[in-house]
Amino acid sequence: MRDRSMRDNRPAYWRQRRVVAALGGGGDGPLVAPPVAAGRPEGWFTVHLGFTAPGPAVARERAVGYAEALSLLCPELALGASALSPADAWHRAERLFCGAPGPDGERCADVAGHPGFHHAPGPGGLGWGDGD
Numbered sequence: 001m002r003d004r005s006m007r008d009n010r011p012a013y014w015r016q017r018r019v020v021a022a023l024g025g026g027g028d029g030p031l032v033a034p035p036v037a038a039g040r041p042e043g044w045f046t047v048h049l050g051f052t053a054p055g056p057a058v059a060r061e062r063a064v065g066y067a068e069a070l071s072l073l074c075p076e077l078a079l080g081a082s083a084l085s086p087a088d089a090w091h092r093a094e095r096l097f098c099g100a101p102g103p104d105g106e107r108c109a110d111v112a113g114h115p116g117f118h119h120a121p122g123p124g125g126l127g128w129g130d131g132d
Contacts, residue, residue, distance in 0.1 A: 104120075108120070
């Protein structure tokens with residue numbers, strides 16, 4: 001059994017514990033705060049579609065079309081979570097849709113990087129922001 005004083009003695013942690021103790025804190029509580037943002041809901045999954053395109057611009061256009069078509073067939077899909085990346089580089093994923101928050105809690109459904117006003121999903125959706 002390890003002594004409690006031996007827990008994770010890497011420099012970043014023993015220095016942090018020494019500062020906490022000097023400020024009157026202490027105990028064996030967590031030294032790092034939990035994440036502020038709530039995690040994904042239980043049962044959250046992603047799907048990855050593979051397709052070919054002659055270049056990144058065409059790939060983005062096709063990916064937006066696929067995401068919008070799937071969201072029409074399955075309204076439970078989170079359209080705003082759609083992203084595009086090269087097949088061999090998941091770490092380079094880029095959002096397909098803007099997702100800017102609106103005044104009534106809705107999210108912009110336009111493509112990422114669009115000019116002008118933001119628009120809520122659906123026909124006649126609310127527009128907001130600094131337009132052209």
